[in-house]
Amino acid sequence: MQQRGFTLIELMIVVAIVAILAAIALPAYQDYLIRAQVAEGMTLAADLKVAVGEYQWATGTPPTSNAQVGVTAPMSGRFVSSVTVGAGGAITVAYGGPDANAEIKLLELQWVPDWSVAGATRWTCNGAGTTIAPKHLPKACR
DSSP: OOOOSOOHHHHHHHHHHHHHHHHHHHHHHHHHHHHHHHHHHHHHHHHHHHHHHHHHHHHSSOOOSTGGGTOOSOOOOSSEEEEEEOGGGOEEEEEOOTTOOTTTTTOEEEEEEEOOSTTOOEEEESOTTOOSOGGGSOGGGO
């Protein structure tokens, strides 16, 4: 009579391989989730970028607050606690919403405007106010 099936050693090898793959994949997936959460701030800042650019081109001076660009209600999201316009029209996204990952809570991402080209506003991500680790920044900011 011939027996069929896997030996204990073969099963242990498969379990070990799966464990090694999981150990490699979990940190990569965690970084992916954090980058997705950071992207929410970029989405919330998009409308403010337009408003800041319009204010600058209409008045000749950069805005220094959300109220100057017509935003009266606080801007926030699931992962973002606030989005504010500051000195020189810079937009600061503060992370720490109710579902934000612990690695980005209390960190900030800053967009800095550049009006040196006539009729255009260029935005630089990762300004001096950015405290998020480079590995968690979206590709547009690296």
